Structure formats: C-alpha cells, structure tokens
Amino acid sequence: MTGWVILAAVLPLAGFGLLLLRIRVPGLGPPSYCGTCEFYHHVGWKGCRKGKGSDMEEVRAGKITEDGEDEEPLILVPPVEEPIEAPVEVPA
Amino acid sequence: MNNRGFSDSLITGTVIGYRWWDLWLPGFPRPASLFHSLYFSLPLRPFVSGAWAPWLPGDNHAICLRSFPEINYQVREPHSSPGITCNCGFWAFWNRPPYWRTAPGVNLDAGLEEAGVMPVLGVAEGWGRTFRGSLGFRCEYAKITALLAPPAYKGLLSELQPQAMIYTTPAALFAEHPSGLTGNNAE
Numbered sequence: 369m370t371g372w373v374i375l376a377a378v379l380p381l382a383g384f385g386l387l388l389l390r391i392r393v394p395g396l397g398p399p400s401y402c403g404t405c406e407f408y409h410h411v412g413w414k415g416c417r418k419g420k421g422s423d424m425e426e427v428r429a430g431k432i433t434e435d436g437e438d439e440e441p442l443i444l445v446p447p448v449e450e451p452i453e454a455p456v457e458v459p460a
Numbered sequence: 461m462n463n464r465g466f467s468d469s470l471i472t473g474t475v476i477g478y479r480w481w482d483l484w485l486p487g488f489p490r491p492a493s494l495f496h497s498l499y500f501s502l503p504l505r506p507f508v509s510g511a512w513a514p515w516l517p518g519d520n521h522a523i524c525l526r527s528f529p530e531i532n533y534q535v536r537e538p539h540s541s542p543g544i545t546c547n548c549g550f551w552a553f554w555n556r557p558p559y560w561r562t563a564p565g566v567n568l569d570a571g572l573e574e575a576g577v578m579p580v581l582g583v584a585e586g587w588g589r590t591f592r593g594s595l596g597f598r599c600e601y602a603k604i605t606a607l608l609a610p611p612a613y614k615g616l617l618s619e620l621q622p623q624a625m626i627y628t629t630p631a632a633l634f635a636e637h638p639s640g641l642t643g644n645n646a647e
Contacts, residue, residue, distance in 0.1 A: 432551055433593035441544075444587040444599070445470050447643055 473643020474587045475597045476605070477552025478634075482509045483578040483613060483620075508580070508604070508620050510550070517621050519603050524548040542591050542598045549591070549598035552584040554639045556630075580617065582607035582624065583637040592641075606637050 433439055486506040507514045513525065522541040525548070542549025588600030606625045609617045618626055627633040 431547065432553070432591065432596040432598055434595065437594055439591035439593045439598075442590045442592055443470050444474055444590050444641075444643075445472050446474050446587050447472050 471641075471643070473641055474585050475552075475590060475592065475599060475641055476583060476585050476637060477554055477596050477639050478556045478581065479510075479552040479584055479596075480557065481515065481580050481582060481604070481607075483507075483580045483617065484509055485576045485578060485613075486616075487576075506616060506620060508617070515602075515604060515621075518623055519601055520550060522549045522600050522602070540589065541600060542589060547598070549589075549600060550584060550586055550602035551596055551598035552586065552602075552639075553596035555595075556581070556634070578610060578613060580607055580609065580613075581630070581633075583633065583639075606633055608633050 484507050509515065524539055524541045524543055524546055539546065582604055583606040584602050585605045586597060586599030586602040590597055590599040604621050604624045606627060607617050607621060608630055609626045609628060611628060614626055614628065617624070625636075627636075
C-alpha cells in the first residue's frame, strides 16, 4: 500500500521533470515535425527514413516522376455514359 | 477554374493507378494534436485516409493543405489543386508501390493494427486537372474504385467505400483494374 502511494506521488513528478528537461521519450507527447521525412511523428518512429535508405525513398507522397523529369499537364473529362433508350414500338 | 499551365485541349478519359490508404479502425482514440484537427470531426468512427486527410465515399475534390499552417509547416499561397509548383492533389502510381506510412502522428512501435491502423492497397481513378508522370499521376478529382481487403475488414471497407469493388486477392484486383489512361486516348 505504501509502495503504491509512493508511486502515485513520484510518477507525475518524474513526468513533469521530463517535460522541464525537454527529454524526448519515444512515443510520449504529441508528434513533432521531422525535416527528413516531412511527416509529423514521434521521436524514434521506426518508419522514419532518417539516416537510412528504404523503399520509402522511392515512394514519397506526390512524387510521380523520376528526378529531373517533367510532369505532363492534362485536363481529363470522364466519358458520359449515354442512357439506354427503350425501343419504340411501332403500331402495326 | 484556373487552368493556367494545363493543356488547352480536353481529353475524354480518366487515369487509373494503385496506392495505399490507411484504414483507421473503429474503437481507437485518434491522436490529439493540431495536425490532426481534421480528424476531430471523426473522433471514433472508422474511415479511410490518405496522406493528409480522409477520403470520402464517391467523388473527392482535392484542396491543397499546405495553405493551412496548423496542418502543415510548409505554408504556401492558396492555389488550385493540383498545383504546378506543389505536389498536392490525389495521386496514385502506375505500378504497385510498396507500403509507406501515410497518416502520421501515431506511435507505431506497438505495431500498426495495435495502433488502430490497417494499410489497404487499392485502385484510384482520377480526372479533372491532372499531372501525369512516369511513375504515376496526381489529379483534381478522384475516387476509390477498388480495394484489396484483409478478410476481417471486408465488410467495414464495403460500408465505408460502397462504390468500390472489394477484392481478397491481388491478382484479381490488378487484372480487372489495369493502370493507365482510359478512354479513346488510352495508350
């Protein structure tokens, strides 16, 4: 019982201390911006490309061309489906 | 509509490509941060999300989120999407891309599904102002036309994206939805 009381008193203080010292603990707190992968994520997120090459190098959001290539602008209009007309009966 | 920079001729057709979405599973609390202010209106309901925002069922109209400083640090002047000097717009690839983390702000150390996120591969069809490249396209309007569903989430995906065809095998999805430009100008 005493141990739980001590824990309940110490843990919040420890958390506050981390905040004061700005110690980043992976997974805690709001995500922060990472300049490497241009995403917001927690420190130490395994999906970050920081310091390593991976398939994500080739598949960044919006990267639809190889480096140095131009994008081709188009204006696309979906084809309009014509309604199927019922056959007209011709009176005999 | 500002079509500056786009070709003067209209092409009848659409573009089809492959990409990943994140299926945010029901029952998980959403990350509470300014970055996810868009998700405050969807606190616990499941939804299908792209890189920055949910995809609605049916047709979606792209807006550039880089105009909103509370969402993206790279604040730019508001412009029509897709922008010429921006990488905004709905995008997909001609070939199946490897999975990447599209919706940040979640601690993935515990694993994706434990964090309430399920990656889903599918087919996007786009039209309107479009930029076409050797790897894929990005466009003004898009909808999800097909999804490859993990068996446990087939029903949920059908409910969230009723216009999309649901597949359980990749071979069938790729065979029935070849990527590229559709219509009379198909190559």
